[in-house]
Amino acid sequence: MVHSSYCYVHGAEGVCQNQVGVTTLRAEGSVNSSAADASSGDARAGRCASVWLPGFLEMEAAKTAADPERPPLGRLARKDGRTEDETSAQNCRTAGVCGSRRFLEVTKRHGWMLGSSEGRETVCLRLDGDPGVRSGGCKSPYGLGLASKERARRDQWSCSSSVAMSTYGARHSPSTFSSPASTTLFRRLTWEGTVPLEIRVDSKELPANSNRGLECYFIQAPRVSYLPLLVPEIKRFLMDVVFDEEAARGLKEEDWWFESEDGHLLKWCRTHVLHGAISVLTPACRHWPIGLIYDNHTTSVSTRQTASTSALLQSAPLRLVLHLASPPTEKLLLAPTPEACKQAFMGQLKEADFLRWGSTKRMTGLRKAEQDGIWEGIKEHNFDDYWRVANKVTPTTVPTRPNSPPVPPSSASLHTRPPSADPQGVPDREGAYSVRSVPVRLYLPDGPVLQDLAPPILEDGSPNTLSDLLSQHLPLLFPTPLPSAPTPRNLGYALIQGVLAPPEAELAWLGACMTGADGWVNVCIGLLRDR
Amino acid sequence: MALMGSPDIHAHGLVDGGESLVEGLEALEAYKKKDPAKVVVRFKAVGNAPIMKQNFFKVTVSNRFQAVIQFLRKELGWKAGEPLFTYINLAFSPAPDDTVANLYRSFATEGHLIVNYSTTAAWG
Numbered sequence: 001m002v003h004s005s006y007c008y009v010h011g012a013e014g015v016c017q018n019q020v021g022v023t024t025l026r027a028e029g030s031v032n033s034s035a036a037d038a039s040s041g042d043a044r045a046g047r048c049a050s051v052w053l054p055g056f057l058e059m060e061a062a063k064t065a066a067d068p069e070r071p072p073l074g075r076l077a078r079k080d081g082r083t084e085d086e087t088s089a090q091n092c093r094t095a096g097v098c099g100s101r102r103f104l105e106v107t108k109r110h111g112w113m114l115g116s117s118e119g120r121e122t123v124c125l126r127l128d129g130d131p132g133v134r135s136g137g138c139k140s141p142y143g144l145g146l147a148s149k150e151r152a153r154r155d156q157w158s159c160s161s162s163v164a165m166s167t168y169g170a171r172h173s174p175s176t177f178s179s180p181a182s183t184t185l186f187r188r189l190t191w192e193g194t195v196p197l198e199i200r201v202d203s204k205e206l207p208a209n210s211n212r213g214l215e216c217y218f219i220q221a222p223r224v225s226y227l228p229l230l231v232p233e234i235k236r237f238l239m240d241v242v243f244d245e246e247a248a249r250g251l252k253e254e255d256w257w258f259e260s261e262d263g264h265l266l267k268w269c270r271t272h273v274l275h276g277a278i279s280v281l282t283p284a285c286r287h288w289p290i291g292l293i294y295d296n297h298t299t300s301v302s303t304r305q306t307a308s309t310s311a312l313l314q315s316a317p318l319r320l321v322l323h324l325a326s327p328p329t330e331k332l333l334l335a336p337t338p339e340a341c342k343q344a345f346m347g348q349l350k351e352a353d354f355l356r357w358g359s360t361k362r363m364t365g366l367r368k369a370e371q372d373g374i375w376e377g378i379k380e381h382n383f384d385d386y387w388r389v390a391n392k393v394t395p396t397t398v399p400t401r402p403n404s405p406p407v408p409p410s411s412a413s414l415h416t417r418p419p420s421a422d423p424q425g426v427p428d429r430e431g432a433y434s435v436r437s438v439p440v441r442l443y444l445p446d447g448p449v450l451q452d453l454a455p456p457i458l459e460d461g462s463p464n465t466l467s468d469l470l471s472q473h474l475p476l477l478f479p480t481p482l483p484s485a486p487t488p489r490n491l492g493y494a495l496i497q498g499v500l501a502p503p504e505a506e507l508a509w510l511g512a513c514m515t516g517a518d519g520w521v522n523v524c525i526g527l528l529r530d531r
Numbered sequence: 532m533a534l535m536g537s538p539d540i541h542a543h544g545l546v547d548g549g550e551s552l553v554e555g556l557e558a559l560e561a562y563k564k565k566d567p568a569k570v571v572v573r574f575k576a577v578g579n580a581p582i583m584k585q586n587f588f589k590v591t592v593s594n595r596f597q598a599v600i601q602f603l604r605k606e607l608g609w610k611a612g613e614p615l616f617t618y619i620n621l622a623f624s625p626a627p628d629d630t631v632a633n634l635y636r637s638f639a640t641e642g643h644l645i646v647n648y649s650t651t652a653a654w655g
Contacts, residue, residue, distance in 0.1 A: 303556060347624045354638070359622070360622045360623060449630070452637065477558050528551055528555065
């Protein structure tokens with residue numbers, strides 16, 4: 001019995017996707033399979049391949065250095081001081097799950113990371129040929145050889161230009177966590193997700209005697225964090241490198257605000273058409289999570305009539321302009337301070353709580369120290385601190401139907417799944433499938449934002465899926481399949497936490513595993529192009 | 532074989548959107564149109580906040596919640612600096628850029644959206 005999964009290779013030729021049967025992997029990140037289309041199996045060194053195991057999804061693939069349109073990003077520096085020329089692909093991350101239990105990540109150095117049902121990251125070092133040959137490894141039911149070595153600390157990569165490196169921020173290493181394994185796994189993936197930002201101070205606002213030309217700061221910012229929380233780090237850099245101490249004395253952090261800069265592309269706009277290379281500045285929604293700002297930018301780009309490939313390849317830094325004074329408070333609607341950000345954040349958590357259960361008693365039941373703790377977890381970007389409290393208000397998933405796929409016979413497995421890994425049977429009353437409504441919002445590229453009740457189970461008893469939601473609210477983009485037209489052509493795609501979400505993703509599952517830190521599943525809708 | 536719903540990326544250079552994109556853009560335009568429908572918002576005073584003579588108002592759904600707050604201020608005759616806190620269903624304070632449409636769909640009870648108002652922070 002063969003399972004369908006997907007091989008996704010990203011390279012200079014573009015995206016190619018394929019279905020593979022039994023998943024066996026070769027070193028250098030290529031994918032070989034008995035049912036594969038050979039042309040898609042090729043992935044040269046430095047590119048990343050990711051494998052979809054049943055129900056899995058890929059988050060992002062790297063761009064190769066062979067892409068001439070991409071400006072060189074300089075050297076990548078590891079936290080332990082060693083450096084490496086950026087001759088091959090950058091961060092490659094894969095993710096993702098939809099109700100299944102594993103994912104595979106190929107790192108830049110051809111290390112493999114597999115999230116196992118034990119909930120620990122296991123590292124497999126370069127597979128050569130038959131995974132079964134790996135000494136000390138054990139075979140998963142999917143035919144992958146694994147070396148079960150736990151990573152003590154995740155490598156941290158900073159993206160540097162000749163200007164600045166984000167060494168000012170600290171990241172905490174993930175640690176094991178003891179709730180249902182696959183849920184934790186994907187919560188951690190979401191938590192660890194980052195997006196590249198390029199932040200430039202408005203040159204008109206630079207204080208006297210500043211080191212002009214250096215006022216640009218690159219940062220891989222956590223998706224779950226907020227722009228006001230980046231200000232201290234940016235300020236430290238600016239004070240150290242750019243500003244003259246005297247001249248900068250009068251600056252007040254609480255007046256700092258961000259604007260997003262749309263790059264030099266034709267922007268099709270309803271009320272007027274903008275010609276030529278114009279920068280369109282719009283106030284960056286400071287109270288949106290950073291990941292949402294980025295994904296929304298990605299989907300906005302997807303609506304351009306003509307766009308360069310690099311713009312479409314989705315991993316370019318989002319360019320923001322930092323202003324040091326005179327925040328336009330009417331347009332921003334909320335003060336640009338961390339305190340206001342925290343209030344907004346707590347409000348969103350409560351709204352999500354209320355949507356789920358019809359009351360906010362879970363949120364109001366938290367002690368003050370816990371409420372503050374959840375925000376501290378975000379400020380310090382500490383997964384454990386955040387989830388210690390969030391676990392009390394976020395539902396988890398317990399599968400109510402037996403959904404373990406049968407083991408493929410060709411990978412006669414020596415590995416037996418631990419009995420605790422896939423609990424079946426009793427539905428959890430506090431669980432994701434029992435909520436009144438999943439907190440989910442749909443973001444169209446230039447608005448509006450749509451929110452409506454989204455029950456986890458439909459009237460006919462089947463789980464509510466992303467496809468159901470999209471067909472219901474955006475039928476022009478996601479037509480409902482009918483007996484006369486069983487596979488209608490979608491005009492759009494859905495991005496959740498930067499991941500291309502499969503239509504069959506269950507909303508309840510998304511609500512437990514792929515929410516932002518504020519409890520919401522944010523779905524950004526982009527447009528597809530003709531092939 | 533391409534996965535349904537995945538963006539396809541061409542080789543280098545400019546990529547024209549093609550017919551799909553045009554159709555998609557038209558769909559987005561349709562969704563951007565402001566819905567002129569109105570729903571009933573019911574204001575309920577909390578604590579020492581003054582009760583208004585008129586508490587039920589019809590509000591166009593495309594309005595942001597910020598507009599509702601400003602409308603309430605005007606009705607109460609309160610200036611911008613005076614503290615005014617608003618909540619939905621005595622439970623939470625919505626983001627000011629949330630639309631009445633979204634809040635109504637998610638939280639309306641008995642045909643209206645209940646907005647509580649007070650002079651002090653209660654559930655915030």
